[in-house]
Amino acid sequence: MGRPYAEVIGDPVAHSKSPLIHGFWLEKLGMDGEYRRTRIGAGELPSYLEARRRDIWWRGCNVTAPLKEEAAASVGAPAGLCRFLGAVNCITRTPLSCMVGTNTDLAGLKEALSDIDLVGTHVVLIGAGGAARAALCHLASSRARLVTILARDEKKASALASLLPAAGETRVEFAALDHFPTAAEGARLVINATPMGMRGGPVMPAFILDRLARKRDEPTFAFDMIYDPLESDFLAASRTGGARIKDGLHMLIGQAAPAFELFFGAAPPREHDRELREWLVR
Ligand code: NAP
Numbered sequence: 078m079g080r081p082y083a084e085v086i087g088d089p090v091a092h093s094k095s096p097l098i099h100g101f102w103l104e105k106l107g108m109d110g111e112y113r114r115t116r117i118g119a120g121e122l123p124s125y126l127e128a129r130r131r132d133i134w135w136r137g138c139n140v141t142a143p144l145k146e147e148a149a150a151s152v153g154a155p156a157g158l159c160r161f162l163g164a165v166n167c168i169t170r171t172p173l174s175c176m177v178g179t180n181t182d183l184a185g186l187k188e189a190l191s192d193i194d195l196v197g198t199h200v201v202l203i204g205a206g207g208a209a210r211a212a213l214c215h216l217a218s219s220r221a222r223l224v225t226i227l228a229r230d231e232k233k234a235s236a237l238a239s240l241l242p243a244a245g246e247t248r249v250e251f252a253a254l255d256h257f258p259t260a261a262e263g264a265r266l267v268i269n270a271t272p273m274g275m276r277g278g279p280v281m282p283a284f285i286l287d288r289l290a291r292k293r294d295e296p297t298f299a300f301d302m303i304y305d306p307l308e309s310d311f312l313a314a315s316r317t318g319g320a321r322i323k324d325g326l327h328m329l330i331g332q333a334a335p336a337f338e339l340f341f342g343a344a345p346p347r348e349h350d351r352e353l354r355e356w357l358v359r
Contacts, residue, residue, distance in 0.1 A: 079134040083340040084113040086125065087141030091116075094304075094357055095139050098333045101353050102345040110136070110341055119143050122151055130174050136340040137169035139333075145207055152178035161214060161240070164207040167336045179339070182211040185332025189323050193266060193298050195219035201260050202226050203285075204270030205233035205251075208302050212270050213237060217247040225260045226251040258288040266298045267315070274301065274309040281310050289314035296321070304329055307358050326354055 085095040091114070099112035115138075117125045122144055129135045140148045145164035152168055153175045165178030200221050202212055205228035216224050224247060228234035234251035241249050252260060261267060267289065274281040289299065289311065299315030304325035312322040330353065337345045 081110040085139040086117040088118040090114040152176040181332040185328040188331030189327035198265040205237045209270040269301045275303045286314040290317040
């Protein structure tokens with residue numbers, strides 16, 4: 078006899094915290110189900126989806142690198158949002174065995190930044206990949222006045238900036254990463270949407286950390302999407318500079334919640350968030 082299950086797919090998946098989060102919620106709810114990790118590399122998605130289409134116990138999957146963009150192209154009718162984001166991070170199956178893609182990163186971002194009033198503010202966004210796209214979407218819907226996108230590849234920053242209509246309420250500008258010290262002037266929020274500072278990843282450059290650590294009089298915020306380490310150098314420097322900080326676990330748990338509901342048909346028990354965070358950083 079099988080059990081209902083969901084899983085995270087991608088390559089690598091060994092580091093993924095999704096099995097811990099979904100497993101925690103399943104246990105708290107006393108539900109019969111499990112959440113697995115399955116390594117699926119680039120090009121293997123079609124055969125994976127075909128196999129899962131016929132598996133009666135499969136409830137869906139989260140999609141991580143390098144499959145998010147391929148998933149957006151492979152699954153049926155992704156919502157308009159996925160088209161804008163160019164990425165799918167969650168796949169479920171309809172009763173007619175049709176695979177449907179969605180993107181819950183935006184929900185995670187909204188949750189992480191929910192207590193910051195961004196109307197009319199200036200935000201600096203570091204990175205121009207998929208997560209930066211979701212951030213730009215959130216910043217525009219939060220009616221930020223100006224978003225400065227900084228990336229090591231100025232062409233990618235420019236391509237991301239061009240996604241928003243020029244006549245919209247949020248103006249977008251872009252520059253190379255080394256413009257950070259001037260770009261950060263007057264910014265209410267700075268966001269790291271790159272792997273810089275992640276354990277075992279590229280380091281966050283000193284010219285960014287030094288600028289963040291400089292004291293500011295007005296209230297500022299810093300959000301790092303990475304969550305290992307929980308307090309990155311980016312967040313530690315921002316704290317020194319007097320900013321309120323938000324770590325990537327807020328977004329990670331926030332994006333997992335709607336996925337859990339899609340997979341298992343029950344709202345996750347969010348009253349245990351504090352215990353979940355402690356469990357995740359042990
Ligand atoms: P992505 O699509 O691969 O984009 C990564 C971005 O970071 C690109 O702009 C890339 O520039 C830039 N980058 C990579 N290495 C760099 C370096 N050494 N110096 C400067 N820029 C660098 O990845 P993503 O999906 O957007 O994810 C970005 C980060 O957010 C990752 O660390 C991921 O783990 C994290 N994330 C967290 C959550 C969460 O729930 N907390 C959700 C999604 C993502 P190039 O294009 O030039 O390579």
